[in-house]
Amino acid sequence: MKRFVHNGTTEDVQNLHDIASRMDELPSPPPVATQVLSMALGQDLGAKEIARTIEADQALAVKVLQAANSPIYGYPGRVATLEQAVVVLGLPTLQQILLSIVVRESLLETADLTDPVLAGIWRHSLACAVAAELLAKRARSDLAPLAFTAGLVHDCGKTLLFSIRPSEYEAVMDFAHGRPDSITDIEVRHLGMDHCRAGAELLSRWGMPPALIDAASMHHLPAEAMDSVGKNADLLRLVRLADLLSRRMTGGPDLESSARDEAMLLAEDLGLDDNEINAARTEMENRYAQSAAMFDLDEDSGAIYLRLLQRAKSRLSDTGLKLQQATVALDHQAALQLACMHAGLTMARAKTVQEVFAAALEALRSDVGMNARHCGVFRLDDSASILDGRFVEDGKTHLVACRTDERRLPCASAAEAGVPPLFLDIFSTYPARIPPDGKAPEALSPAYHEHFYIMPLVCEGEHFGELILEPSANENRLPGGAVPDAAALGQLASLTAFAVRRLDVARHRDERAYRLARALRTIKEMQLQAIQNQRLAAVGQLAAGAAHEINNPLAIVYARTQLLEQNESDPRRKKNIGQMKEQIERITKILKNLMEFARPDPPSFQPMDANAVIDKVVELIRGGLDKTNIELRLDLAPDLPSIQGDPRQIEQVLLNLLLNAIHAMENTGGVLRIVSTSDTKRGEIMLSVVDQGPGIAPEHRDKLFDPFFTTKEEGKGSGLGLSTSYGIVQSHGGAITVRSEPGEGATFNVHLPLRRPAAGQARRPVPAPLEDGNAVLVVDDEEHIREILKESLEAAGYAVHTAANGREGLKKLRKRRYRLLLLDIRMPEKSGLSLLSEIGDELGDTPVIMLTGLAGPEEVREAKALGASRCIQKPFQIDSLLQAVKETLERVEKRG
Template sequence: MSVVSSQSDHRVAHPASLRSIISRIEELPVLPAVALQALKLSLLDDVNLDHLARLMESDPVLTARILRLVNNAQVGLPKRISTVKQAVTLAGLTQVRCALLGVLVKEYLPGGPQQLASMSRQIWTHSLVTGILAGLVAERTFPELKETAFVGGLLHDIGKLVIMDVFPEIALKIDEIRREKRLDIVDAEQRILETNHCTVGKMLAEQWKLPEQLVECIWLHHHRVEAMNGTSLNWELPAIVSLANLLTLEMFCESPMQNGEDLVTGLLTALNLPREELADLRRLTSREYEKKSVFFDLESDLNMVFHEIIQQANHKLSGLGIELDAKNSALSKVNTLLSMTGKLGLSLANVRSKTDLFQEIAQVFTGFTAVQVGIFYIVDQVTRELEGIVWIDGGRKRKLLCFTKRNGEPVWEKDAQNLPPDLRRVLDESRHRMHGSREITQSLSNPFVIFSFGEERSYFAELCISLSQDFRSQDGRTLTGFTQIAQIIRSSLERIRLFENLQAKKEDLALALWKTQQISQQLIQTERLAAVGQLAAGAAHEINNPLAIISARAQLLELREQDEKRKKELALITEQIERISKILTNLMEFARPAPPNLQTMNIHDTLDRVLELIGSSFPKFQITLERHYDPRMRPIKADPNQMEQVFLNLIINAQHAMEKNGGVLTVASEYNPDQQAVVIRIIDQGVGIAKENQKKIFDPFFSTKEEGKGTGLGLSTSLGIINNHFGRIDLESTPGNGTTFRVELPVDISALRPTKPETAANPSMPLSLRPRILVMDDEEHIRDVLKEALENEGIDVETAENGKDGRDVLEREHFDLLLLDIKMPLRDGLSVMRDLRTSKTNADLPVIVITGTATHEEMAEIANHGGKCIRKPFHIKHLLTEVRDSLRQADG
């Protein structure tokens, strides 16, 4: 049978599977029925000796072998025995039981081929001593188990004999590994067979149909007493055999199981046997061995056995001494390396720069004769700079500094050409070892051992050492020690890099904190402006309603008034109300900027219209106008009205700045084809803007003008308009030398700000029937004004004070037009419009929304529902025109 072993775990390739063992056990000889029955009968406490003798005499072979063993001179019977009955009577049950076991086991399980004879003899010697010790232990703890304990101890290692018989080569390999690795026998068997002699012996005992209590002794003798107690109802017998086995191992100086002393202590405690009695048990065992060894053809003098064991132990100790000397030598070198490792760790603990790191590494290695030449270097993979140090045993050191190519190859200066060839070769080959792994890898480039590590896209570093001959011949522990040194260096390098990064982050943080403070101030100002915007929107809503009532009443009075003087006064009231309304509109536009209504426009035409509007006052202030228009200018997409508002604000500001001293006002344009943008500059020669005010100039309500010349909303509104056009507005100003406002606009933003579709106005046409209109508004005075104005035009009017009542009226009656407010109690105007568009009867009902505070989103929703929007306060004539147009469209 061939045995195949592995260097890693000595596993044997697989004839020795558990299935194979079972099949081979089934091929072993079956004990004769008479012999097995005689053995079982001899184990009974109340055995009938006559019955036992007659049973044994029924087998002639068994009779002959029993008589030969009993008549042996060493047994000490007074005369020769001729019958089994005489042997049983004169020799006693114990002698007969030994004879039976000697016949059964020795004859039917001889112990393998010749080359295993020595191992087989050792097993039988160990088993016999274990059986004797088990009987003696049982006599002092559980006397009724004495005879059974003897048999259990004798048979406990029967599984080893099975392995030796079935797989002799594997048995030899198990013994070799056990001695080489200093393993206990169960561990060695498990590594190779993936089972052990306890399990194998149990299978054989069950096949031979031995009593259950003997099977448990064979199976459980290597278990802890707790496991025995949980596995067997009669744990005492396996515990006795287990203790006897451990004590025998101690007597024969064999390797005990792991934690053998703890196992002995646990068994002694469980069996309530004092440790002081062990010496007496060993003495009695030696005497009993001499009586029983004859039945097993074993050496009768146990001292001779011990002598042989001692000789083997001395031979082993001699080999261990040589091995220990070699290990001590290696250990001395390892200790030296560890000492140097500790010194290096302490030296590098406080370094804060790469320069200090290089110097400390070279300093610690100086005088360490194991390293004849050493190199440590770092390649910064961002700057491609190589920096390091070389040291030679004896104290000479040299710095390394150069750059590397993109492929990692060093580029040496002329003064570095005299580097030693081996060193140049190691550094030139480093590009082949470069990697981004944090793990330390080991390679060889004779005479250097190289330890490499790095971090992807950050750095790469190597420790290269040339070892002396005696260190090269050491085992892997030396290289492990140098790997730990490389680990310390790597940790120190990364700590230095972290420290440098922290310093940089500290500076960045200081700058960021300063910027944060500036932004916080801006946020505070922005929050204040937002609050002002909300206040403006709320104020506009509250003011617009009463203004609408005043305006409408004034317009009605003006229409009825015949006196021209009173008519002019009423017109003045209406004009001032429009002025107030315009201020409120500006406030609301500031709070909620309107999106631009994009159209194709000529920027020069817009500038000319603004200049024509206010240019007539320039001569009064000695202001000369100059236009510098770019002839390449092309049309742009923008909101013409909003652009006029921006340029009007900027040119008025320029005029105000030059009113005292006059000067030249320059309006210039430029087309930038590369960026598809236009630039407009408004340049004045006025008083300029103080530096501390330049950052505030676009803030709402901030103004440098004298009282009454501005509200402070012009530039802030202009900034909002330009931002909505995805443009930029900025300024340059020097106090006393004028100011330049620069506006930059994209040529085409139609994809981002699509132009709203234009609807053609329907021509006026007379109303064919007397229409009915429903007015919904929560303001009673507005309802009255609207009702009066509409009835004067021949229109029937119904009113509702909230959205809910108005919706109920629409369900009951038919109307031709709906006038409603958005902000109403119970139900708002938009909710009413949504219901109308989904209803069956009023889905097409025209709607005009009269509101003072509608947002751009709300106005967009009104348009989506097909409605029109009129701002409060409104012109009566304009309202009536919109009403007539809506009614005509509905009729058409």
């Protein structure tokens, strides 16, 4: 077996130039032969045109006529013209003859055609051509002639390389024997050019069609990538499949599993089943024998067998010697692999990075590091901006740790970080070896620094640390001088890098899982709060609508009841009317609570001392606790920070919670605690009401803040206290949380943020010019309200005009002046607000009293900004209304 030595990149370039220059020295093929071959491949001319072209080359014409008169075709001595010869031979055979002439007269002019290597290349090429043609006839019949020619030239690069560098290429062929799919890598490493590129260059110089050039250059393309070739994809599939199937027929090794899988994939892409493949194999031998004579490959098989046997014997001797040498190397390598394996198992069980480092250094102090006494390992953790490591010097272990900056440089000196003196110089130079961006080196090969041996720690393309080793003093060379040592150290470095990254990933995973769990809890709380808000909003809209529909008729009933009470002289009947009046007032209070829930007043933010608010609420309830068995305890934080809030509304929230707690404990007694705390990290204070009542049943927890939900006896609660408190706290940007178990009491926590923007100031009404007036104008869309007001005001001595809507009221205001305007805010035809806005300064000094049954705080503020003196809620007490009219007119008269 021929031997060769690969000496590096410089010789590769020299080989490449040598092959190119030798290619230029090759004799050009007969031009007529190449021209006719291109015409035959194109199949766009008839026999007459092809014969006319062949006539230009006498030698070529003689060879074509000689082949056509061969007994094989059944016309011996009867083919006299070239046109007849082209018809007899047919385009496929003509292509073979022409290709044989082109190759022999240009490429093999001086070659020894009896050489087994060259003969083997051509046998395989011919077998591939035959197989490609037979496969094409079954898959793509239109490609059959072209497939034969493509298969015949697909390995012409091998013939070229052998003809230029016969000794070296024979060595390449021997080295690649048994693994033919790796031959291109071997060719590039040892000759600087593979046969695919060489063949493509050769066919391009000969002016061959692009399809043949593709067959030569891309027949080793993976099956998955064939579609990227374009229109020649199926031709390449045929050539590649034929290349695989023809190996065994020409003495090649059996296909490996990967090659068999590739062949199955190619057959599937071509639409060929197993039966068609087997039929093509059976036909290949006969077809091969017929074509071999044309290329002079019908030499004595016995002679070829003897030569092959001699070569096999020589190869066997070389193999035996190599096996003996490899056994010694493998024993050493086995010891190194065993040490690496033990280190890897220890690293796999490691819980910390330092445990990984300890396992790596233990391996370096064994066979892997040739029993080194001085070694170390460190890594850069960019996510935490730290550098940590572990060093061993004369059996003593040193731990290293320091912060790093954005350039991955240590913020402390190496000595301050804990690096032993022996390693100070090598450690201080690591920035020159590890780039700031952490990009991995092109080759993971060892590096040397004075008497140190360095192996990079690289994982997923990132260079983030180093293994450092100083050989023992009795060693004359650095470890790794032999390949197994370097491979073992590289394996140890890889194990260390992956183990460190595994721990980093686990740490980051745990951190992300913790953050994700917190985020999910927050999202769930927000979703629950959103559902609660939607539910409360829907109930609020329903409550507001119901209040509006009930309020107006209730105002009429209430007013009539008052008039009846005033005019009734019978004490018994007057008492009954009084009871009716009390119940109407009760209904009025419920409607008012409904309106406060549906349209709560926005908080008036101001600096608020929550402890002072608690003290004020406690004073309100303390008297009632004296008659119960409830002990009140205060646990207020003395340094509770001031917050921005509405003291009146927070008082209402605490009062509702305390009253509920007192109700829960009225039968059992116990301790009722009020606690205030602050959490500066969360930016909030928390006010807690803790009772020792029976607790809250699980089925009631989701309904606590629903309007009208109550567990109190009928008549003892409206079910709006907690829902109203919930809305108030939410308007402060806070939340109410509940903790309770049956039989263990309940804790209501009110969370209020420390910072909240103060509310803007309301606009002040603009004084209007003073005007005189006599009558009072009542504008309301409810006829009964208008009648009651007219009757009550006239009874009090006022002249009264009425209007059924805002449009009618506007017309009357523009016709005359009035002493007073009683105006309903909401009316179907021009609301009271619209009327005030439109009348503007024309109203002069006429005072306005707004009447409302549904209007929210925003509408009330807008009415006052437009000049209204006050707003009176429906249903109203007639006496209170008359008093308000009187006070308003007196205030106007005093200003006048």
